[in-house]
Amino acid sequence: xxxxxxxxxxxxxxxxxxxxxxxxxxxxxxxxxxxxxxxxxxxxxxxxxxxxxxxxxxxxxxxxxxxxxxxxxxxxxxxxxxxxxxxxxxxxxxxxxxxxxxxxxxxxxxxxxxxxxxxxxxxxxxxxxxxxxxxxxxxxxxxxxxxxxxxxxxxxxxxxxxxxxxxxxxxxxxxxxxxxxxxxxxxxxxxxxxxxxxxxxxxxxxxxxxxxxxxxxxxxxxxxxxxxxxxxxxxxxxxxxxxxxxxxxxxxxxxxxxxxxxxxxxxxxxxxxxxxxxxxxxxxxxxxxxxxxxxxxxxxxxxxxxxxxxxxxxxxxxxxxxxxxxx
Numbered sequence: 001x002x003x004x005x006x007x008x009x010x011x012x013x014x015x016x017x018x019x020x021x022x023x024x025x026x027x028x029x030x031x032x033x034x035x036x037x038x039x040x041x042x043x044x045x046x047x048x049x050x051x052x053x054x055x056x057x058x059x060x061x062x063x064x065x066x067x068x069x070x071x072x073x074x075x076x077x078x079x080x081x082x083x084x085x086x087x088x089x090x091x092x093x094x095x096x097x098x099x100x101x102x103x104x105x106x107x108x109x110x111x112x113x114x115x116x117x118x119x120x121x122x123x124x125x126x127x128x129x130x131x132x133x134x135x136x137x138x139x140x141x142x143x144x145x146x147x148x149x150x151x152x153x154x155x156x157x158x159x160x161x162x163x164x165x166x167x168x169x170x171x172x173x174x175x176x177x178x179x180x181x182x183x184x185x186x187x188x189x190x191x192x193x194x195x196x197x198x199x200x201x202x203x204x205x206x207x208x209x210x211x212x213x214x215x216x217x218x219x220x221x222x223x224x225x226x227x228x229x230x231x232x233x234x235x236x237x238x239x240x241x242x243x244x245x246x247x248x249x250x251x252x253x254x255x256x257x258x259x260x261x262x263x264x265x266x267x268x269x270x271x272x273x274x275x276x277x278x279x280x281x282x283x284x285x286x287x288x289x290x291x292x293x294x295x296x297x298x299x300x301x302x303x304x305x306x307x308x309x310x311x312x313x314x315x316x317x318x319x320x321x322x323x324x325x326x327x
Contacts, residue, residue, distance in 0.1 A: 029076050029104070029153055031135055032067035034083075040164060041172050047212060048130050048162060055162040056119040057169035058127070064091075064115040068137060070104035077101045079149065080138035081113040085161070087125045090136075091117040101143050125163040128214060132159040167216035174223035175211070178204050181230045190240035193233040200229030 036042070039062075041055040056062045064083055070076040079101040081093040093113045096102045102111055125131055135155035140147040164172060181200075188194045207222030 028071055028073040028151070029078075029137060029139070030069045030071050031137060031153060031155060032069075034135065034158060035065040035067075036161075037063035037065055040169055041176075045162070045172070047214070051160065053130060053160050053162045055164050055169075055172070057164045058119050058121055058125075058166065060119050062117055062119050065112055066115070066135060067110055067112050068104065069110045074105065076104040077140045077143050077147075078104060078111070078113075078137060079140040079147065080136070081115065082136040082138075083115055083133055084136060085125070085133045086131050087120065089120075091115050098138075098140060098147055098149075101140050101147070103143050119163050122163055122165045127163050127165045127168055130159050131161045131163070132157050133161055134158070165216060167220055168211075171207070171211055171216045171220040171223060174220055174227065175207065178207070178223050178226050178230075181227070184237065188233065188237050190237045193237040193240065196229050196233035196236055200226045200233060203229060 036054045039054045040057050040060065041053070043052050044050075045053050045055070066081060068076075068078060068081070078096055079098040081096055082090050084090045093115045095113055104111060119125070134157055135153075137153035138149050139151045139153075141150045183197065188197060203222050204226035207219045207226060210216070210219035210222055
């Protein structure tokens with residue numbers, strides 16, 4: 001019993017010494033959160049439940065950037081930067097190795113390391129669920145001479161990596177394009193455009209349904225149909241607006257022509273009225289001339305009558321003188 005106690009105490013002492021030696025080294029560096037560069041999609045994808053994902057298309061190049069900080073230690077000799085995935089593969093940065101480690105010190109306290117790899121086939125990394133991964137940073141005792149690993153940093157487990165199949169990647173891309181469409185402010189005016197837009201909404205809904213049950217090829221087709229219908233709705237609305245503008249222009253032109261014709265008619269009527277007024281004036285002048293002629297004629301006859309009266313009076317006087325007896 002006493003012997004077992006001594007052995008146990010020895011093991012605990014060795015463990016404490018190991019922790020005392022290793023813990024400060026393990027605590028020496030800090031690593032930034034994973035930064036995935038140029039993913040095909042980053043955000044919420046309801047197919048995978050809650051939380052954002054980072055997705056790459058199978059066969060494309062996945063790029064991971066990690067910032068390693070020496071923290072407060074004098075030196076940290078980084079010999080490996082790796083990412084391990086749950087499909088059982090490690091991917092390692094080519095910017096550092098055990099033969100050529102990178103030292104972080106007061107002059108060079110931080111360093112960004114990049115890891116690139118080809119997103120595997122969905123037969124290796126299924127596209128039906130999110131994959132988990134961890135970051136590993138290894139340190140060696142020196143940058144020269146014989147080297148040995150003295151510490152390994154292990155990150156927490158991340159569970160947001162997705163490998164899209166080709167059809168799924170296409171469907172996701174089309175879905176983002178579908179979401180970018182919106183009705184014009186105030187809605188559509190054309191009845192045809194309204195019908196086409198509603199058909200587009202229905203087709204997009206079908207695409208969402210197909211996507212939710214992993215029918216990615218059908219989802220891709222429905223999303224493309226939705227885009228085509230949305231575009232047709234915009235075209236129909238533009239044609240309707242153009243026809244309206246043309247009819248408005250024609251109406252304005254017809255109205256202007258009508259007003260111009262009315263103006264010409266008014267001018268003609270005014271000219272006719274002026275001619276009629278002139279004719280009336282001429283008739284008035286003719287009537288006046290006729291009156292003046294009649295008056296002149298009356299004066300002539302009056303003068304003629306007076307002449308005859310005077311002649312008659314003279315004849316009477318002459319006759320009376322002829323009848324006077326001789327003295």
